[in-house]
Amino acid sequence: ENVLPPPCDSEIYCTGSILDQVQKAKLYDDDKYFVDMKLKVAPDIILSAFKNLSSVSPTVPREKLQEFLNMYFEKPGTEFETWTPPDWHSNPAFLNKIKDTQLREWALNIHQLWKLLGKKIQDSVKDHAELYSQIYMPYPVVVPGGRFRELYYWDSYWVINGLLLSEMRDTAKGMIQNFLHLVDRYGCVPNGGRIYYERRSQPPFLTLMVENHYSQHKLFKNVQTLLDQEYSFWMQNRSVLVSVNGNNHSLNRFDVQVGLPRPESYTDDLELAEGLTEGKASKQQLWMDLKAGAESGWDFSSRWYISSTGQNSGTLKDIRTSQIVPSDLNALLCRTEKVLASFHRIMGSNESAVQYEQAAQNRLRAMDAVLWDDQQGAWFDYNLQTGSKHLQFYPSNLAPLWAECYSDEKAHKAVEYLKGSGALKYPNGVPTSLVESGQQWDYPNAWPPLQHMLIEGLSKVPSEDAKQLAEDLAQKWIRTNWKAYTTYEAMFEKYDVNGDGKPGGGGEYEVQLGFGWTNGVALQLLDQYGASLTSGSRHSSPGLLLIFLLLLSLLFTLH
Numbered sequence: 016e017n018v019l020p021p022p023c024d025s026e027i028y029c030t031g032s033i034l035d036q037v038q039k040a041k042l043y044d045d046d047k048y049f050v051d052m053k054l055k056v057a058p059d060i061i062l063s064a065f066k067n068l069s070s071v072s073p074t075v076p077r078e079k080l081q082e083f084l085n086m087y088f089e090k091p092g093t094e095f096e097t098w099t100p101p102d103w104h105s106n107p108a109f110l111n112k113i114k115d116t117q118l119r120e121w122a123l124n125i126h127q128l129w130k131l132l133g134k135k136i137q138d139s140v141k142d143h144a145e146l147y148s149q150i151y152m153p154y155p156v157v158v159p160g161g162r163f164r165e166l167y168y169w170d171s172y173w174v175i176n177g178l179l180l181s182e183m184r185d186t187a188k189g190m191i192q193n194f195l196h197l198v199d200r201y202g203c204v205p206n207g208g209r210i211y212y213e214r215r216s217q218p219p220f221l222t223l224m225v226e227n228h229y230s231q232h233k234l235f236k237n238v239q240t241l242l243d244q245e246y247s248f249w250m251q252n253r254s255v256l257v258s259v260n261g262n263n264h265s266l267n268r269f270d271v272q273v274g275l276p277r278p279e280s281y282t283d284d285l286e287l288a289e290g291l292t293e294g295k296a297s298k299q300q301l302w303m304d305l306k307a308g309a310e311s312g313w314d315f316s317s318r319w320y321i322s323s324t325g326q327n328s329g330t331l332k333d334i335r336t337s338q339i340v341p342s343d344l345n346a347l348l349c350r351t352e353k354v355l356a357s358f359h360r361i362m363g364s365n366e367s368a369v370q371y372e373q374a375a376q377n378r379l380r381a382m383d384a385v386l387w388d389d390q391q392g393a394w395f396d397y398n399l400q401t402g403s404k405h406l407q408f409y410p411s412n413l414a415p416l417w418a419e420c421y422s423d424e425k426a427h428k429a430v431e432y433l434k435g436s437g438a439l440k441y442p443n444g445v446p447t448s449l450v451e452s453g454q455q456w457d458y459p460n461a462w463p464p465l466q467h468m469l470i471e472g473l474s475k476v477p478s479e480d481a482k483q484l485a486e487d488l489a490q491k492w493i494r495t496n497w498k499a500y501t502t503y504e505a506m507f508e509k510y511d512v513n514g515d516g517k518p519g520g521g522g523e524y525e526v527q528l529g530f531g532w533t534n535g536v537a538l539q540l541l542d543q544y545g546a547s548l549t550s551g552s553r554h555s556s557p558g559l560l561l562i563f564l565l566l567l568s569l570l571f572t573l574h
């Protein structure tokens with residue numbers, strides 16, 4: 016088990032006795048608080064001061080620990096300087112597309128939020144990296160908000176799409192440059208901008224970020240090289256061979272070969288591992304699969320459970336993320352391969368373009384063979400332990416529609432699957448699953464990125480029916496976000512499908528507000544469907560109400 020590397024090399028933020036004792040003492044409500052604090056002096060001085068302190072009593076009493084923290088650590092959030100995005104202006108064109116005046120006003124409020132969520136990291140983080148867990152970024156970042164005081168990888172895809180609608184091209188470009196810088200430094204994009212995230216990633220959206228931003232711009236050779244490098248990271252470290260009907264298929268999974276508890280959720284991981292009887296090795300396995308769950312972005316969900324009987328059931332202790340081949344990750348990589356092929360064509364490197372096209376075709380074939388279920392009519396996660404699919408509903412079962420990675424008539428079947436799944440009956444969005452596990456990536460929570468991928472996927476299906484469904488889901492989601500906003504004056508990271516404007520819950524931390532991807536998705540839907548969306552239900556739109564009143568008065572006249 017010692018072969019596994021720790022989450023990072025810092026003996027304060029990722030391993031060691033200070034981390035262990037401070038987190039176990041539960042001095043703060045959230046374990047993330049301590050690992051986000053800045054050191055007041057060099058790590059060596061802090062380590063030897065702690066050594067002295069624990070030589071008196073190996074378990075340092077709570078009050079002494081608090082004194083020690085007051086002396087050597089600063090509260091989180093001090094690493095930013097005051098900054099307002101210079102490319103922010105008050106009237107981006109997309110606002111004029113929104114017909115409902117209340118929604119238009121709200122969109123302007125959301126647009127204003129970029130000024131609060133945009134942060135510039137001080138130069139001292141670059142010059143004295145050893146004092147911070149925050150990773151220095153050369154360009155300003157837009158953070159999700161709340162406890163998330165750093166850049167997040169997959170969140171930023173929706174943030175950047177929102178920034179582009181807000182006509183903040185420089186801020187969006189800076190975000191992308193930060194991610195390219197991270198690939199250059201780490202070989203992949205870490206989960207988020209903290210050193211304790213550096214040995215795991217998140218769903219790889221960088222190529223699609225570049226595609227959206229550079230569509231009207233020149234693509235540079237060095238950008239292409241870094242995108243290729245990120246792709247290689249996923250192929251070299253996250254591939255798995257699946258054998259079906261005598262054929263081998265290469266697909267991808269989330270898999271983090273890193274030991275120890277997650278520093279930012281240290282006591283959660285320790286407590287979860289407590290009852291394990293099989294010794295330390297199985298603890299390490301649990302912690303690896305928890306990190307792989309975090310890498311998936313779905314931390315945590317029944318989606319990653321494999322119980323002792325091989326079923327997709329159980330509790331968080333049954334998490335086996337690395338033993339599951341996810342449909343959405345493979346759909347995303349398929350779309351990435353196609354975009355990388357087109358980038359290489361633009362750059363004139365036809366040989367590489369052909370290789371990527373071939374990779375996309377191979378993946379399509381693998382997804383057909385391993386993930387597609389013709390009887391059900393959707394793509395399901397594949398369990399490597401049992402060699403079977405998990406047939407429970409998750410919006411990720413429809414991800415290939417969003418990625419446009421499917422063959423034949425599958426799209427129409429998938430729309431029928433969705434209609435029959437039971438997931439469309441909720442008034443406030445599509446739930447993350449139909450299982451109430453207490454985890455945040457399950458029922459009754461609905462998450463912005465999943466709503467967006469589903470809506471975009473349906474809107475691309477060549478059928479009026481699917482397009483109408485997409486629009487109906489957009490209306491539901493906007494109404495949920497709007498209702499919560501009118502009640503709490505806030506945008507949340509997730510919502511409750513039954514709550515009529517109620518934020519989501521569950522999982523290991525309180526629901527957060529801010530919120531980067533929620534804002535990005537709301538702006539995208541308001542842009543796309545702004546001509547028809549209303550702040551009330553569809554039936555209370557002024558047009559329909561007027562027709563209803565006219566009919567009513569006609570009836571009265573006839574009588």
Ligand SMILES: OC[C@H]1O[C@H](O[C@H]2O[C@H](CO)[C@@H](O)[C@H](O)[C@H]2O)[C@H](O)[C@@H](O)[C@@H]1O
Nearest residue numbers: 159163167170206279280309312313314
């Ligand atoms: O601290 C617990 C976990 O928090 C993050 O996950 C959640 O927030 C992220 C930021 O919005 C989001 O990307 C992720 O999908 C959420 O589940 C973090 O990414 C995890 O690594 C961390 O353990």
